[in-house]
Amino acid sequence: MRLFLERLLRCPNTKATLTKLVFVEVDGETIDGVFIGPNGFAYPIVNGIPRMLPDAFDLFPEFVLKYQNELNANGIEYRKVGSLSSAEHALKKRTQETFGYQWNQFPDMVEQNRKFFITNYSSVPEAFFKGKLGLDAGCGFGRHIYYSSECGATMIGLDYSAAIDAAAKVTNGKPNIHLVQGDIFNPPFADETFDFFYSFGVLHHLPDPLKGFCSLLPKVKRGGSAFVWLYGKQRKVLNGILEAMRFFSKRLPMSVLKPIALVLAVVDYYCVILPYKVVSTIFPIEKIFPVFKTGRFSIYTKLPFKITYADWFDRLSPPLRYYYDEHDLNEWVVAGNLKNERIQATGKFGWKLYGERE
Numbered sequence: 001m002r003l004f005l006e007r008l009l010r011c012p013n014t015k016a017t018l019t020k021l022v023f024v025e026v027d028g029e030t031i032d033g034v035f036i037g038p039n040g041f042a043y044p045i046v047n048g049i050p051r052m053l054p055d056a057f058d059l060f061p062e063f064v065l066k067y068q069n070e071l072n073a074n075g076i077e078y079r080k081v082g083s084l085s086s087a088e089h090a091l092k093k094r095t096q097e098t099f100g101y102q103w104n105q106f107p108d109m110v111e112q113n114r115k116f117f118i119t120n121y122s123s124v125p126e127a128f129f130k131g132k133l134g135l136d137a138g139c140g141f142g143r144h145i146y147y148s149s150e151c152g153a154t155m156i157g158l159d160y161s162a163a164i165d166a167a168a169k170v171t172n173g174k175p176n177i178h179l180v181q182g183d184i185f186n187p188p189f190a191d192e193t194f195d196f197f198y199s200f201g202v203l204h205h206l207p208d209p210l211k212g213f214c215s216l217l218p219k220v221k222r223g224g225s226a227f228v229w230l231y232g233k234q235r236k237v238l239n240g241i242l243e244a245m246r247f248f249s250k251r252l253p254m255s256v257l258k259p260i261a262l263v264l265a266v267v268d269y270y271c272v273i274l275p276y277k278v279v280s281t282i283f284p285i286e287k288i289f290p291v292f293k294t295g296r297f298s299i300y301t302k303l304p305f306k307i308t309y310a311d312w313f314d315r316l317s318p319p320l321r322y323y324y325d326e327h328d329l330n331e332w333v334v335a336g337n338l339k340n341e342r343i344q345a346t347g348k349f350g351w352k353l354y355g356e357r358e
């Protein structure tokens with residue numbers, strides 16, 4: 001963790017500034033340490049990443065064991081702090097477990113990610129990012145933050161799960177990327193810190209997506225931008241079938257879910273996607289039926305098998321998936337008091353929402 005990030009961080013619970021204790025430092029970067037806030041709140045810094053969650057010490061028992069003496073000597077309470085009901089807690093834990101597992105199993109950067117970042121997910125052109133300070137809320141294994149930083153932004157990546165450790169490997173110490181493990185509902189930053197935030201494919205997995213969006217907005221400066229990508233309601237039948245499958249799959253352990261995702265991916269890729277690819281090289285399907293241009297085949301034929309596999313896991317595992325239409329997103333614009341808003345469909349998969357803070 002570098003000084004740049006340290007200066008931006010606040011206690012997620014009290015919003016107060018933090019005091020840092022350093023246990024291991026390399027070349028001026030804190031590798032292991034603790035942030036101490038008021039009222040007994042403390043957050044470990046583990047493997048160079050600040051873990052700004054109330055129960056963060058529970059996630060790193062080895063860290064607690066290793067630094068027991070230092071923690072005790074400084075009177076740091078590493079018990080759980082929080083007030084969630086057991087149902088809320090179980091939901092958050094499953095979200096944390098599935099995505100942490102998923103992105104450490106499938107941290108695959110493919111060259112098409114850059115194009116998809118701009119054309120499918122982002123509502124702004126590449127030039128937008130240059131010289132700005134941005135937040136990638138729910139950065140996962142880091143595919144989007146990698147490119148937003150390449151486009152010239154200094155980026156902070158926030159994620160709730162161990163996906164943040166996969167992101168650290170993918171972004172590999174890039175000087176304009178800084179990573180934090182934390183919760184969108186309690187972002188560990190002062191208000192009006194960022195020029196923009198984006199959140200792609202994340203908020204629809206939260207128990208209250210609009211609340212998550214509204215927790216992020218104050219972190220952006222007035223006049224700053226917010227843009228998100230969310231699942232669309234348009235594919236009613238497919239979404240219905242998927243939700244019926246998910247009724248069972250979201251309860252399964254990861255070790256069972258992974259082979260199921262593999263079987264579905266093999267069938268999907270070798271029986272549907274590849275044949276479509278072969279036929280479309282002989283017969284110009286997408287020219288004759290433009291509706292296929294924005295469909296899933298058009299995307300998956302350009303991607304390697306491993307992405308189909310990762311995406312089947314992604315469909316089946318998270319505890320929650322909400323779907324949206326234009327009307328819903330107009331309500332977000334009103335709730336967020338946004339100006340200069342744009343709402344665009346990305347095929348039938350989802351929606352891009354862009355707006356600026358009043």
Ligand SMILES: C[S@@+](CC[C@H](N)C(=O)[O-])C[C@H]1O[C@@H](n2cnc3c(N)ncnc32)[C@H](O)[C@@H]1O
Nearest residue numbers: 099138139140159160161163183184200201202
């Ligand atoms: C489907 S993944 C998308 C990751 C990334 N945006 C991408 O498109 O590759 C959703 C991510 O949101 C993260 N997430 C879920 N709930 C969160 C929360 N409350 N706060 C921060 N991140 C969260 C998950 O850990 C996961 O990495």
